[in-house]
Amino acid sequence: MFCPQCGAEYRAGFIECADCCVPLVARLADAAPRLDQSALEFVTAFQSANPALIALARSVLEAAEIPFFMKGDGLQDLFGLGRFPGTVNLVTGPVEFQVRLADAEEARALLDDLQEAEPDDTVVGEDHEDDDTADEPGA
DSSP, X not given: OBXXXXXXXXXXXXXXXXXXXXXXXXXXXXXXXXXXXXXXXXXXXXEESOHHHHHHHHHHHHHTTOOEEEETTTTTTTSTTOOOTTSOOTTTOOEEEEEEGGGHHHHHHHHHHHHHHSOOSOOTTOOOTTXXXXXXXTO
């Protein structure tokens, strides 16, 4: 005999659990199916601070019906001075698109072009030695 609430086992002749005060059963129901741990593992498929790329990445993943969540998106405007156009909030960092481990390869393939579209760290107005269009002083 078993208690259906706490799972305690009793000898024959007992009809009620001493701890839970519920009637005993001959056998316990099958345990609930266990979740596959890989379904709970999320990885970063894409990250950006650019609001336009964030909206585009969201659209691409929704169209492909890949479940995702955006880590840090709701925090961007809460701390410090908020977002600066095209930059990241220095307190919270960039928005990260998290997808299930099983969907990571497909999501990264879809978002690969967006990753390449991220601007580089070149400073505007910086002199480049290999720039042929630069005017030389005194010429």
